[in-house]
Amino acid sequence: MSKYFGDSEKAVRQLFARARAASPCILFFDEFDAIAHKRSFSNGDGDGGGDSGGDSVYARILSTFLNEMDGVGATTNSKSASSSSGEILVIAATNRIDALDAALIRPGRIDKMIEIGFPTETDKEAILTHYTRKMPLDADVVISILATRPTGNRPFTGADLGAVCKDAAFRALREDLDANVISMRHFEDAWCNRIQNPLEIS
Secondary structure (H helix, E strand, O other): OOOOOOHHHHHHHHHHHHHHHHOOEEEEEOOHHHOOEOOOOOOOOOOOOOOOOOHHHHHHHHHHHHHHHHOOOOOOOOOOOOOOOOOEEEEEOOOOHHHEOOOOOOOOOOOOOOOOOOOOHHHHHHHHHHHHOOOOEOOOOOHHHHOOOOOOOOOOOHHHHHHHHHHHHHHHHHHOOOOOOEOHHHHHHHHHHHHHOOOOOO
16 A cells, blocks of 8 residues: 555556566465455445545556456557456455455456465364474474464454464563473463463564
8 A cells, every 4th residue: 555646457458468477377365355345335236335534545556457468458569458357367365255356256356265274183283283383392392282272252263373372482582581490370271361361473
């Protein structure tokens, strides 16, 4: 997002221009809902766009994005003028698919959806093993047991599990700067803290 009028839309156009020049390629957008959320007002098919207030910048960015996906932004002499959707694969990740503008997720645009659910107990064990593989663990640390612990009123994500491991290591150091192992108690305390403070950055 730029504070200058038109700069954000220009950045979108430049991004797709670079992608066409490098095609075939993949464009990946993380937390896509941050730039592609629903507009306050739109015309019948969701492509146009009225907007109001703070949504105006986002509406312009979204309209530019839709135009680029449809190939409107490609010049006729571009080597990929006909490949804005054929040779550029657009992948977007979001935790808020309900917040995306309907114009984005219709056929011909982002029309294939794959839901990646929360980690199962088996997944959690594998993720915890990954994060702790270089940690000096005490003999009492049993990853398979830790993975089965309840997570409160919301499932833990992979990021949550990573934060738990990081927090456990810091807890061991805060307790003793000369600590050479991380115990199960540190992990359990970190786990409980994550349940109580899910937005805390470790």
